[in-house]
Amino acid sequence: MAAATSFARPSTRPDEIHNLLTGVERYNPQKISVLEDYLAHQCANPDPNTNHDLMANLALLKMYQFNPPMMDLDVIRRILAKALISTSQGDFNLCLYLLSDDICKDMSIAKLLVLRDYLEKAQFDGFWSEMYGNDDDDEESVVDGIAGFDNGLRKLILAEITSTYQTIQAKLIGKMVNLDEEAVLRLAKEHGWDVDAAGVVSLPLKSENEAKTTVIKESIKFDQLTKILCAANDI
Numbered sequence: 082m083a084a085a086t087s088f089a090r091p092s093t094r095p096d097e098i099h100n101l102l103t104g105v106e107r108y109n110p111q112k113i114s115v116l117e118d119y120l121a122h123q124c125a126n127p128d129p130n131t132n133h134d135l136m137a138n139l140a141l142l143k144m145y146q147f148n149p150p151m152m153d154l155d156v157i158r159r160i161l162a163k164a165l166i167s168t169s170q171g172d173f174n175l176c177l178y179l180l181s182d183d184i185c186k187d188m189s190i191a192k193l194l195v196l197r198d199y200l201e202k203a204q205f206d207g208f209w210s211e212m213y214g215n216d217d218d219d220e221e222s223v224v225d226g227i228a229g230f231d232n233g234l235r236k237l238i239l240a241e242i243t244s245t246y247q248t249i250q251a252k253l254i255g256k257m258v259n260l261d262e263e264a265v266l267r268l269a270k271e272h273g274w275d276v277d278a279a280g281v282v283s284l285p286l287k288s289e290n291e292a293k294t295t296v297i298k299e300s301i302k303f304d305q306l307t308k309i310l311c312a313a314n315d316i
Contacts, residue, residue, distance in 0.1 A: 088135065088136050091132070091133070091134050093126075093132045093134070094134055094137070095119075097115070098115070098116075098119050098134070098137055101115065101116075101140075102136055102137060102140055107140060108140075108143065108144060108147060110144060110147070110148045110151060112144075113141065113144050113145075113148070113151055116137055116138075116140060116141040116144070117141065117153070117156055119134070119137055120137070120138060120141065120156060120159060120160065120163075123138075123163060124159055124163060124226050124227050124228060125228050126228060126229075127228040127229030127232070127233075128229060128233075133163055133164075133167050133172075135164070135167070135169070135172050135175065135176075138160045138163070138164070138176065139175060139176065139179065141156070141160065142157065142160065142176060142179040142180070143179060145157070145179075146179060152184075154184070154187055154189070154190070157180065157184065157190065158187075158189045158190060158193065158223060159226055159227060160176055161173060161176055161177070161190065161193045162193060162223060162224045162226075162227045162230065163227060164176050165193065165196065165197060165200070165224075165234070166227075166230060166233035166234050166237060168237065173197055177194075189223045192211075192223050193223050195211060196208055196211060196212060196223070199211060200237075203241065205238050205256070205257040205258070206256040206257060206259075208234075209256075209259040212224075213259075231259070235258045235259075235260075238257055238258050239258065239268075242254060242257060242284070243284050243285070243287065244287065246284055247283070247284055247286065248281050248282065248283050248284065249281070249282050249284065250280055250281055250282070251265045251266060251269065251276060251280045251281070251282050252265075252280060254268075254282060262280070265282075269282055273285075
């Protein structure tokens with residue numbers, strides 16, 4: 082869905098955390114609470130693009146690997162939920178690689194895996210249905226504590242839409258981003274998209290959604306063709 086994962090230092094990473102991640106204290110279990118507090122700070126920021134520190138969160142998961150009694154499933158859930166709306170496609174799977182099968186069987190973690198699958202298959206309406214389709218209001222959401230989760234996810238989905246379509250029905254966009262048609266029309270106005278009387282949205286052309294003619298040329302030498310024909314005769 083997006084660019085490759087980068088471990089460059091985020092501008093929002095404090096010096097204390099950077100020194101911890103690059104120094105000898107990286108796997109000191111006494112520093113787990115420091116990284117947990119830093120994760121809480123990341124989750125409180127509604128903009129996932131400016132405050133998601135994958136390297137720090139992977140270090141925290143690694144510490145949990147080395148110190149199972151100190152593991153906190155709710156922290157793991159928030160790390161995965163934060164990675165789910167990262168603009169780097171591989172972040173979620175990199176976190177997942179550090180989790181055991183038993184952890185993945187936890188109800189909230191398992192649901193996040195289902196949500197990840199919907200996103201990877203671009204089944205966005207299925208994602209929202211799985212996310213909010215349960216009528217049990219007492220059930221805790223797997224993205225509780227992640228500020229701006231819905232809007233962050235909508236940005237990712239809209240990036241996919243604008244990279245795929247030249248024209249698309251506003252109603253279809255609404256299903257993909259879980260918004261009513263009126264909200265989609267406001268969204269189109271904000272982005273400067275044209276909407277005709279039939280509710281068809283025209284998206285700007287870009288390299289990803291522009292149709293291009295591809296000419297395929299086969300380059301087979303005569304001696305190679307001879308070998309193929311001889312092999313066919315032997316069958």
